Amino acid sequence: MAANGLIPQKKEGGVLLKAEDISLSFGGVKALSNVSFEVHEHQVLAIIGPNGAGKSSMLNCINGFYHPQEGRITYKGVTRKQMKPHDAAAQGIARTFQNIALFKGMNTLDNIMTGRNLKMKRNFLLQALYLGPALKEELEHREFVENIIDFLEIEHIRKTPVGKLPYGLQKRVELGRALAAEPDMLLLDEPMAGMNLEEKQDMCRYILDVNDEFGTTIVLIEHDMGVVMDISDHVVVLDYGRKIADGPPEEVRTNQDVIDAYLGVSHD
Numbered sequence: 001m002a003a004n005g006l007i008p009q010k011k012e013g014g015v016l017l018k019a020e021d022i023s024l025s026f027g028g029v030k031a032l033s034n035v036s037f038e039v040h041e042h043q044v045l046a047i048i049g050p051n052g053a054g055k056s057s058m059l060n061c062i063n064g065f066y067h068p069q070e071g072r073i074t075y076k077g078v079t080r081k082q083m084k085p086h087d088a089a090a091q092g093i094a095r096t097f098q099n100i101a102l103f104k105g106m107n108t109l110d111n112i113m114t115g116r117n118l119k120m121k122r123n124f125l126l127q128a129l130y131l132g133p134a135l136k137e138e139l140e141h142r143e144f145v146e147n148i149i150d151f152l153e154i155e156h157i158r159k160t161p162v163g164k165l166p167y168g169l170q171k172r173v174e175l176g177r178a179l180a181a182e183p184d185m186l187l188l189d190e191p192m193a194g195m196n197l198e199e200k201q202d203m204c205r206y207i208l209d210v211n212d213e214f215g216t217t218i219v220l221i222e223h224d225m226g227v228v229m230d231i232s233d234h235v236v237v238l239d240y241g242r243k244i245a246d247g248p249p250e251e252v253r254t255n256q257d258v259i260d261a262y263l264g265v266s267h268d
Contacts, residue, residue, distance in 0.1 A: 012042050019037055094115075234246075
Protein backbone atom coordinates (compact mmCIF):
# COMPACT_ATOMS: atom_id res chain seq x y z
CA MET A 1 0.00 0.00 0.00
CA ALA A 2 1.03 3.61 -0.51
CA ALA A 3 3.05 4.86 2.46
CA ASN A 4 3.00 8.20 4.24
CA GLY A 5 0.14 9.46 2.09
CA LEU A 6 2.58 10.10 -0.77
CA ILE A 7 1.84 9.30 -4.39
CA PRO A 8 4.29 6.64 -5.61
CA GLN A 9 6.27 7.27 -8.77
CA LYS A 10 4.53 5.57 -11.65
CA LYS A 11 4.40 5.47 -15.40
CA GLU A 12 1.19 6.50 -17.08
CA GLY A 13 0.14 4.48 -20.08
CA GLY A 14 -1.53 5.47 -23.31
CA VAL A 15 -4.85 7.23 -23.74
CA LEU A 16 -7.63 5.13 -22.20
CA LEU A 17 -10.47 7.60 -22.76
CA LYS A 18 -10.75 10.65 -24.97
CA ALA A 19 -13.61 13.14 -24.78
CA GLU A 20 -13.86 15.45 -27.79
CA ASP A 21 -16.03 18.57 -27.96
CA ILE A 22 -18.71 17.16 -25.64
CA SER A 23 -21.84 19.31 -25.50
CA LEU A 24 -24.89 18.41 -23.46
CA SER A 25 -28.13 20.36 -23.07
CA PHE A 26 -31.34 19.88 -21.12
CA GLY A 27 -33.94 21.95 -22.90
CA GLY A 28 -32.48 25.45 -23.03
CA VAL A 29 -29.92 24.75 -20.30
CA LYS A 30 -26.43 23.91 -21.50
CA ALA A 31 -24.73 21.60 -19.00
CA LEU A 32 -21.56 21.07 -21.07
CA SER A 33 -20.16 23.06 -23.95
CA ASN A 34 -17.35 21.76 -26.20
CA VAL A 35 -15.47 19.98 -23.41
CA SER A 36 -12.40 17.99 -24.45
CA PHE A 37 -9.78 16.10 -22.42
CA GLU A 38 -7.90 12.81 -22.25
CA VAL A 39 -7.55 10.23 -19.49
CA HIS A 40 -4.42 8.07 -19.54
CA GLU A 41 -4.04 4.55 -18.21
CA HIS A 42 -3.07 4.37 -14.51
CA GLN A 43 -3.78 8.08 -14.07
CA VAL A 44 -5.68 9.78 -11.25
CA LEU A 45 -7.56 12.58 -12.98
CA ALA A 46 -9.69 15.05 -11.03
CA ILE A 47 -12.57 17.01 -12.53
CA ILE A 48 -13.18 20.09 -10.40
CA GLY A 49 -15.18 23.29 -10.52
CA PRO A 50 -17.80 25.30 -8.62
CA ASN A 51 -21.28 23.89 -8.01
CA GLY A 52 -23.22 23.61 -11.27
CA ALA A 53 -20.07 23.51 -13.39
CA GLY A 54 -21.10 20.29 -15.17
CA LYS A 55 -18.83 17.82 -13.37
CA SER A 56 -21.41 15.10 -12.64
CA SER A 57 -22.90 15.58 -16.11
CA MET A 58 -19.47 14.77 -17.54
CA LEU A 59 -19.22 11.56 -15.51
CA ASN A 60 -22.73 10.65 -16.62
CA CYS A 61 -21.65 11.02 -20.25
CA ILE A 62 -18.61 8.80 -19.66
CA ASN A 63 -20.61 5.94 -18.17
CA GLY A 64 -23.50 6.21 -20.64
CA PHE A 65 -26.20 7.62 -18.36
CA TYR A 66 -26.35 10.78 -20.50
CA HIS A 67 -25.83 10.95 -24.25
CA PRO A 68 -24.27 14.22 -25.43
CA GLN A 69 -25.90 15.97 -28.38
CA GLU A 70 -22.49 16.84 -29.82
CA GLY A 71 -18.97 15.45 -29.63
CA ARG A 72 -17.70 11.93 -29.15
CA ILE A 73 -16.13 9.70 -26.53
CA THR A 74 -13.46 7.16 -27.46
CA TYR A 75 -12.74 4.43 -24.92
CA LYS A 76 -10.02 1.82 -25.39
CA GLY A 77 -9.60 3.04 -28.95
CA VAL A 78 -13.25 2.56 -29.89
CA THR A 79 -15.46 5.58 -30.54
CA ARG A 80 -18.77 5.02 -28.82
CA LYS A 81 -22.19 5.91 -30.04
CA GLN A 82 -25.02 5.67 -27.53
CA MET A 83 -23.72 3.42 -24.77
CA LYS A 84 -25.88 2.41 -21.82
CA PRO A 85 -24.50 2.18 -18.25
CA HIS A 86 -24.73 -1.63 -18.37
CA ASP A 87 -22.57 -1.68 -21.50
CA ALA A 88 -20.07 0.70 -19.91
CA ALA A 89 -19.84 -1.58 -16.87
CA ALA A 90 -19.29 -4.61 -19.09
CA GLN A 91 -16.41 -2.76 -20.77
CA GLY A 92 -14.69 -2.00 -17.48
CA ILE A 93 -16.13 1.30 -16.21
CA ALA A 94 -17.40 1.32 -12.61
CA ARG A 95 -19.03 4.23 -10.77
CA THR A 96 -19.84 5.55 -7.31
CA PHE A 97 -22.32 8.35 -6.70
CA GLN A 98 -22.70 11.60 -4.75
CA ASN A 99 -25.59 10.09 -2.84
CA ILE A 100 -24.80 6.64 -1.53
CA ALA A 101 -26.65 4.00 -3.57
CA LEU A 102 -26.40 0.88 -1.43
CA PHE A 103 -28.97 -1.73 -0.41
CA LYS A 104 -29.48 -0.51 3.14
CA GLY A 105 -31.12 -3.70 4.43
CA MET A 106 -28.31 -5.94 3.13
CA ASN A 107 -25.04 -6.45 4.94
CA THR A 108 -21.64 -5.26 3.76
CA LEU A 109 -20.63 -8.60 2.24
CA ASP A 110 -23.82 -8.98 0.23
CA ASN A 111 -23.69 -5.38 -1.01
CA ILE A 112 -20.18 -5.87 -2.33
CA MET A 113 -21.19 -9.22 -3.86
CA THR A 114 -23.70 -7.38 -6.07
CA GLY A 115 -20.71 -5.83 -7.80
CA ARG A 116 -19.79 -9.30 -9.09
CA ASN A 117 -23.02 -9.78 -11.07
CA LEU A 118 -21.42 -9.10 -14.43
CA LYS A 119 -18.72 -11.66 -13.68
CA MET A 120 -21.16 -14.49 -12.95
CA LYS A 121 -21.55 -16.87 -15.92
CA ARG A 122 -23.81 -19.66 -14.64
CA ASN A 123 -27.49 -19.64 -15.55
CA PHE A 124 -30.08 -18.21 -13.21
CA LEU A 125 -31.67 -21.58 -12.33
CA LEU A 126 -28.36 -23.08 -11.15
CA GLN A 127 -27.65 -19.93 -9.16
CA ALA A 128 -31.08 -20.04 -7.54
CA LEU A 129 -30.68 -23.71 -6.60
CA TYR A 130 -27.10 -23.08 -5.47
CA LEU A 131 -25.96 -26.37 -7.05
CA GLY A 132 -22.96 -27.77 -8.89
CA PRO A 133 -20.98 -25.29 -10.99
CA ALA A 134 -23.00 -22.38 -9.63
CA LEU A 135 -21.96 -23.25 -6.08
CA LYS A 136 -18.29 -23.36 -7.11
CA GLU A 137 -18.65 -20.04 -8.92
CA GLU A 138 -20.38 -18.46 -5.92
CA LEU A 139 -17.55 -19.51 -3.62
CA GLU A 140 -14.94 -18.11 -6.01
CA HIS A 141 -16.71 -14.75 -6.18
CA ARG A 142 -17.17 -14.70 -2.43
CA GLU A 143 -13.42 -15.25 -1.98
CA PHE A 144 -12.74 -12.30 -4.29
CA VAL A 145 -15.11 -10.11 -2.27
CA GLU A 146 -13.52 -11.19 0.99
CA ASN A 147 -10.18 -10.00 -0.40
CA ILE A 148 -11.71 -6.59 -1.12
CA ILE A 149 -13.09 -6.46 2.41
CA ASP A 150 -9.60 -7.16 3.75
CA PHE A 151 -8.10 -4.56 1.42
CA LEU A 152 -10.52 -1.88 2.64
CA GLU A 153 -10.11 -2.95 6.27
CA ILE A 154 -13.82 -3.48 6.88
CA GLU A 155 -13.75 -7.07 8.18
CA HIS A 156 -15.46 -5.95 11.39
CA ILE A 157 -18.60 -4.83 9.50
CA ARG A 158 -18.81 -7.60 6.90
CA LYS A 159 -22.09 -8.92 8.39
CA THR A 160 -23.52 -5.54 9.46
CA PRO A 161 -26.52 -4.12 7.52
CA VAL A 162 -25.12 -1.06 5.76
CA GLY A 163 -28.08 1.07 6.84
CA LYS A 164 -26.69 0.86 10.38
CA LEU A 165 -23.19 2.01 9.40
CA PRO A 166 -21.83 5.55 9.79
CA TYR A 167 -21.57 7.60 6.62
CA GLY A 168 -17.82 7.18 6.14
CA LEU A 169 -18.03 3.40 6.28
CA GLN A 170 -20.97 3.35 3.86
CA LYS A 171 -18.79 5.27 1.42
CA ARG A 172 -16.09 2.63 1.84
CA VAL A 173 -18.59 -0.16 1.19
CA GLU A 174 -19.72 1.60 -1.98
CA LEU A 175 -16.10 1.79 -3.11
CA GLY A 176 -15.80 -1.93 -2.41
CA ARG A 177 -18.83 -2.72 -4.54
CA ALA A 178 -17.34 -0.75 -7.44
CA LEU A 179 -14.00 -2.56 -7.04
CA ALA A 180 -15.81 -5.92 -7.10
CA ALA A 181 -16.46 -5.33 -10.81
CA GLU A 182 -12.68 -5.26 -11.42
CA PRO A 183 -12.90 -1.99 -13.38
CA ASP A 184 -10.23 -0.64 -15.69
CA MET A 185 -11.63 2.85 -15.03
CA LEU A 186 -13.24 3.90 -11.76
CA LEU A 187 -15.45 7.00 -11.68
CA LEU A 188 -15.79 8.52 -8.20
CA ASP A 189 -18.38 11.26 -7.74
CA GLU A 190 -17.40 13.23 -4.62
CA PRO A 191 -16.05 10.20 -2.72
CA MET A 192 -15.16 12.34 0.32
CA ALA A 193 -18.25 14.54 0.55
CA GLY A 194 -19.54 14.81 4.12
CA MET A 195 -16.51 13.11 5.66
CA ASN A 196 -14.46 14.32 8.59
CA LEU A 197 -10.69 14.79 8.30
CA GLU A 198 -9.78 11.27 9.43
CA GLU A 199 -12.29 9.68 7.06
CA LYS A 200 -10.94 11.78 4.18
CA GLN A 201 -7.40 10.69 4.92
CA ASP A 202 -8.47 7.05 4.92
CA MET A 203 -10.36 7.41 1.63
CA CYS A 204 -7.38 9.17 0.01
CA ARG A 205 -5.18 6.27 1.04
CA TYR A 206 -7.57 3.69 -0.41
CA ILE A 207 -7.89 5.59 -3.69
CA LEU A 208 -4.12 5.79 -4.05
CA ASP A 209 -3.76 2.12 -3.15
CA VAL A 210 -6.37 1.11 -5.75
CA ASN A 211 -4.54 3.14 -8.36
CA ASP A 212 -1.09 1.88 -7.33
CA GLU A 213 -1.73 -1.80 -6.55
CA PHE A 214 -4.48 -2.62 -9.06
CA GLY A 215 -3.37 -0.17 -11.76
CA THR A 216 -6.94 1.15 -11.94
CA THR A 217 -7.41 4.43 -13.79
CA ILE A 218 -9.40 6.84 -11.63
CA VAL A 219 -11.51 9.84 -12.59
CA LEU A 220 -12.89 11.66 -9.59
CA ILE A 221 -14.94 14.72 -8.73
CA GLU A 222 -13.89 16.40 -5.50
CA HIS A 223 -14.48 19.79 -3.89
CA ASP A 224 -11.65 19.61 -1.34
CA MET A 225 -8.81 21.32 -3.18
CA GLY A 226 -6.24 20.02 -0.71
CA VAL A 227 -7.27 16.46 -1.55
CA VAL A 228 -7.23 17.18 -5.29
CA MET A 229 -3.75 18.66 -5.19
CA ASP A 230 -2.42 15.80 -3.05
CA ILE A 231 -3.67 12.76 -4.97
CA SER A 232 -4.23 13.83 -8.59
CA ASP A 233 -1.84 13.44 -11.49
CA HIS A 234 -3.93 15.70 -13.72
CA VAL A 235 -6.77 18.17 -13.20
CA VAL A 236 -9.57 19.32 -15.53
CA VAL A 237 -11.46 22.41 -14.39
CA LEU A 238 -15.01 23.19 -15.52
CA ASP A 239 -16.97 26.40 -15.01
CA TYR A 240 -20.51 26.95 -16.33
CA GLY A 241 -20.10 23.81 -18.46
CA ARG A 242 -16.91 24.95 -20.17
CA LYS A 243 -13.35 23.76 -19.63
CA ILE A 244 -11.22 26.60 -18.28
CA ALA A 245 -8.06 24.68 -17.34
CA ASP A 246 -6.44 21.31 -17.99
CA GLY A 247 -3.06 20.31 -16.61
CA PRO A 248 -0.94 19.12 -13.67
CA PRO A 249 -2.16 20.15 -10.19
CA GLU A 250 0.65 22.62 -9.59
CA GLU A 251 -0.15 24.37 -12.87
CA VAL A 252 -3.91 24.48 -12.26
CA ARG A 253 -3.43 25.78 -8.71
CA THR A 254 -1.98 29.05 -10.01
CA ASN A 255 -4.27 29.48 -13.04
CA GLN A 256 -6.01 32.85 -12.73
CA ASP A 257 -9.21 31.67 -14.43
CA VAL A 258 -9.47 28.86 -11.87
CA ILE A 259 -8.84 31.23 -8.98
CA ASP A 260 -11.51 33.61 -10.29
CA ALA A 261 -14.03 30.78 -10.77
CA TYR A 262 -13.66 29.61 -7.20
CA LEU A 263 -13.77 33.15 -5.84
CA GLY A 264 -16.89 33.91 -7.86
CA VAL A 265 -15.25 36.69 -9.89
CA SER A 266 -17.44 37.75 -12.79
CA HIS A 267 -16.07 37.91 -16.31
CA ASP A 268 -17.34 40.87 -18.30
